[in-house]
Amino acid sequence: MLLSSKWSIIYRFIIGNKWRMLTTLLLSILSNLVTILIPVSIGKYYDLVFEFNSHRSKVLDILPFDIGSSLQAFLAFFFFLVLVKSIFLFFEKYNQGIIAEQLAFDLRNELFNAQLNLPLPIYEEKGTGKYLLRFSGDMKSIQNYLKNGVIIFISDIILFVFTICVLVYFNLVLGLIVGAVVFVVSIIVFLLNGKLSLITEKRRNSKSHLLSFVNTRLRGIGSIRQFNKEKPETGKFLKISNKVLKAGIDYQKITAFIRTFVPASMYLLLAMVLALAYYLKNLNEQIEGSTILVFIMLLITILPIFRRLLKVNIVWELGNISFRKLIKVFNLADESRSKFPNLEVKAGAIEIQDVSFSFPNKSPLLKNVNFSFPANSICLVNGASGTGKGVLIKLLTGIYDLSEGSIEIDGQSINAVSPKSLRKNVAAVSSNIPLLGKTVFEAISYSRKSSKRMAAQKMLDHLQVYVPLKQRLCLDDRIGDLGMNLSLGQQKLLFYARALLTNKKILLIDEPSNDLDEATVLQVFTLLNELKKERTILLFSRKIDLMFINIDHYFQITDSSQFYSI
Numbered sequence: 001m002l003l004s005s006k007w008s009i010i011y012r013f014i015i016g017n018k019w020r021m022l023t024t025l026l027l028s029i030l031s032n033l034v035t036i037l038i039p040v041s042i043g044k045y046y047d048l049v050f051e052f053n054s055h056r057s058k059v060l061d062i063l064p065f066d067i068g069s070s071l072q073a074f075l076a077f078f079f080f081l082v083l084v085k086s087i088f089l090f091f092e093k094y095n096q097g098i099i100a101e102q103l104a105f106d107l108r109n110e111l112f113n114a115q116l117n118l119p120l121p122i123y124e125e126k127g128t129g130k131y132l133l134r135f136s137g138d139m140k141s142i143q144n145y146l147k148n149g150v151i152i153f154i155s156d157i158i159l160f161v162f163t164i165c166v167l168v169y170f171n172l173v174l175g176l177i178v179g180a181v182v183f184v185v186s187i188i189v190f191l192l193n194g195k196l197s198l199i200t201e202k203r204r205n206s207k208s209h210l211l212s213f214v215n216t217r218l219r220g221i222g223s224i225r226q227f228n229k230e231k232p233e234t235g236k237f238l239k240i241s242n243k244v245l246k247a248g249i250d251y252q253k254i255t256a257f258i259r260t261f262v263p264a265s266m267y268l269l270l271a272m273v274l275a276l277a278y279y280l281k282n283l284n285e286q287i288e289g290s291t292i293l294v295f296i297m298l299l300i301t302i303l304p305i306f307r308r309l310l311k312v313n314i315v316w317e318l319g320n321i322s323f324r325k326l327i328k329v330f331n332l333a334d335e336s337r338s339k340f341p342n343l344e345v346k347a348g349a350i351e352i353q354d355v356s357f358s359f360p361n362k363s364p365l366l367k368n369v370n371f372s373f374p375a376n377s378i379c380l381v382n383g384a385s386g387t388g389k390g391v392l393i394k395l396l397t398g399i400y401d402l403s404e405g406s407i408e409i410d411g412q413s414i415n416a417v418s419p420k421s422l423r424k425n426v427a428a429v430s431s432n433i434p435l436l437g438k439t440v441f442e443a444i445s446y447s448r449k450s451s452k453r454m455a456a457q458k459m460l461d462h463l464q465v466y467v468p469l470k471q472r473l474c475l476d477d478r479i480g481d482l483g484m485n486l487s488l489g490q491q492k493l494l495f496y497a498r499a500l501l502t503n504k505k506i507l508l509i510d511e512p513s514n515d516l517d518e519a520t521v522l523q524v525f526t527l528l529n530e531l532k533k534e535r536t537i538l539l540f541s542r543k544i545d546l547m548f549i550n551i552d553h554y555f556q557i558t559d560s561s562q563f564y565s566i
Contacts, residue, residue: 006323010146013103021151024095028155031088035159036166038081039297041074096151100143107326108139114330120399121359122332137207138322145319153312156305163302174273178299181272182306185265189258193313196254200314203247204321210240258311266303270296342421347375347410348505348536350396355405357391365391369405371555378528378537382544383557389540392557393430393508396538398422409506427499430510435483435494441475443483444497459497462527466519467493488515496524500531507537513546525549 014021164182168175217224217233224233273296350373358364366388373379383389394400395407398419407414414422435443440460445452457475464472473490483491492515499507507528513521525548528537532552539546544554 005327006320009107009323009327010150013106013146017099017102020095020099024092024099024151025154027088027092027095028151029158031085031092032155032159032162034081034085034088035301036162036298038078038085039301040166041078041081096147099151100147103146104139104143107142111326111329114332118329118332119401120394138325141318141322142326144315145323148308149312149315149319152308156309159305160302160309163298163305167298174276177272177276178269181265181269185262186309189262190313192254192258192261193311193317196251196258196314197317199247199250199254200317201321203244203251204318206240206244206247210237210244213237213240255314259307262307262311263303266299266306270299273299340416340418343409343412343414343417343425345410345425345505349373349375349410350506350536350538351406351408351411353406353408355395355402355407357388357395357400357403364403366395369557373536373538374553375410375536376532376534377552378532378539378550379553379555380539380541380544380546380551381555381557382541384542387557389557390430390432390510393428393510393540396506396508397426397428425504426506426508427502427504428508428510429492429495429499429512430508431491431495432510433495435479435486435491435498438478439475440473440477440479440494443479444494444501455501456497459501460493463493463497463520463523465523466517489517489520492516493520500527505535507531507535508540509537510540512539512541512549513543522548 164175164179167178213236217237224230352369352371352373355366355369356364357366369388369392381389381392391400395402396414398414402415409422409425437443437446441453441456442448444460445456453475460473460475473486473493479485479494483494486494499509509528512524512528516524525546529550531537532550539549539551544556
C-alpha cells in the first residue's frame with residue numbers, strides 16, 4: 001500500500017496503537033503534574049522551617065490530608081511524591097520506547113517490501129546506493145520524530161503552559177516576565193533552527209553520498225585490486241569525506257551555539273527574577289521567601305523541558321528528511337499491476353510485435369522488434385554486445401516494462417497480467433541474476449526444506465558429471481556473498497541448476513556456453529535438447545556456431561532496430 005505522506009504514516013500508526021498512545025499521554029500528564037508539585041511543595045517546606053504562613057502555599061490545601069501540620073508529615077508526603085514521580089516516569093519512558101520500537105518495526109517491514117517492489121530500471125539507472133536507506137540512521141530519526149517530536153513535545157507543552165500558569169499565580173509580575181523572556185528566546189532559537197535545518201540536510205546528503213560510494217567500491221574491490229586503483233579511489237573517498245567533515249563542522253558550530261544560548265538564557269532569566277525580587281523589596285513590595293524559592297525551583301525544573309522544546313525543530317527536520325526518503329521509496333514501488341489476472345501458460349509460444357524500449361531521455365535500446373518464437377523449440381537470438389539481448393530477457397521476464405509494442409505468451413499480453421505470475425512461468429539463466437543464500441542448496445532451491453534436497457542433489461550431480469570429483473560442489477558448500485566464493489564456471493552451473501529446478505515452461509539462457517568447459521557444455525546442451533519437448537528455450541548469444549545443441553530457429557539483432565530470421 002502506498003503511503004503518500006508523513007502524516008498518513010503517523011495517523012495510521014497511532015490508530016493501530018491508540019490504547020498505548022493514550023496510556024502514554026496520560027502517564028506523561030500525571031508525571032508532569034507531580035513534577036510541578038515537587039517544587040511547589042518545597043515552598044511549603046520553607047514555611048514550616050521558618051514558621052511562615054504564605055498564602056500562596058495554600059494551593060496545597062486542596063490535598064485530602066494536611067502536609068503542613070508537621071515536618072514529619074511534609075517529609076512523608078515529599079518522599080511519596082518522589083516515589084510516584086519515579087513510577088510514572090518509568091512507565092512513561094517504557095511506553096515511549098515501546099511505541100518507537102513498534103514504529104521502526106512496522107516501517108522496516110514495509111520499507112523492505114517496497115524496496116523489493118521497486119522497478120529494476122530505477123536501480124539500474126540511479127544505482128542501488130541511491131535507495132540504500134540506512135535502516136539504523138533513518139529509522140532512528142523517524143523514531144525520534146514520533147517520540148520526541150510528537151509525544152514528548154505535546155507533554156512538554158502541557159507542562160510548560162501549566163508551569164507558567166503556576167508562576168503567574170504565585171506572582172503576576174515575575175510570571176509575566178518569565179513568559180516574555182521565554183517567548184523572545186524561543187523566537188531566536190527557532191530562527192536559528194531554520195538555518196540549522198539547511199545545514200542538517202546538507203550533512204545528511206553528504207553522508208548518504210559517502211555511504212553509496214563506499215558500498216559500490218567495496219562491492220567492486222576485485223577491480224580496484226586488479227588495476228591497482230587503491231590510490232585514486234582513496235583520493236575520491238577523501239574528497240567526499242572532506243565534504244562530510246565540512247558539513248559536520250558547520251552543523252556542530254550552530255548546534256553548539258544553540259546549546260549554549262538556551263541554558264545561558266535561562267540562567268539570565270533566573271538572575272532577572274532575583275534582581276526583580278530585590279528591586280520590589282526596596283519598593284516595600286515584599287515577595288515572600290517561599291515564592292522566590294518556588295520560582296527558582298520551577299525555573300530549574302523546566303530548564304530541560306525548555307531545552308527540549310527549543311531543540312524539537314532539529315528533531316522535526318531530521319525526521320522530515322528521513323520521512324521524505326522513505327515516502328519516495330514507498331511511492332516509487334510498482335504495485336499497479338499486482339491485482340492483474342495470472343498468466344496461464346500451456347504451450348509457451350511467444351509473439352513480439354513492434355517492441356521498443358528505452359530509458360527516459362536516452363536512445364532506444366530496442367526499436368521496432370517483431371518476431372514469433374514457436375512453442376517447444378530451441379531458438380537462438382544472436383547479436384553483438386549492446387544490441388539489446390539482455391534488454392529482451394528483462395522484457396520477457398517482466399523486469400522491464402515495455403515502452404512500445406506488445407509481447408504475448410500463448411495469446412496473453414504480458415502487460416495485462418501480474419508480473420509475479422509471468423515470472424512463475426519464465427526462468428532465466430543469467431549472470432545478471434546473482435545467487436542468493438549461504439549455501440549451494442539455498443542458492444539453487446531458495447529453500448531449507450529437507451524434502452527439496454534430493455531433487456537439488458540429483459540436478460547438481462547431473463550437471464557435474466564431467467567435473468573432477470575434488471572440484472564438484474556439494475549442497476552444503478558455502479558460496480559467499482552473492483556467490484563470490486565460487487568461480488565463474490561454478491556460478492554458471494548453479495545458474496543452470498536454479499533455473500532448471502523450477503520446471504518453468506519458458507527458459508531464457510544468456511550466453512549459454514560462457515565460462516563452461518567443453519565437456520560440461522555437452523552435458524548441459526544434451527539436457528536442453530531433451531527438455532525442448534516440453535519447454536520453449538531461447539538462447540541469447542554473441543556466438544552463432546553453438547556446438548552440441550539442435551537449434552530450431554536462428555534470429556539476429558544487428559543494430560537494436562532490426563530483428564529478423566536468418
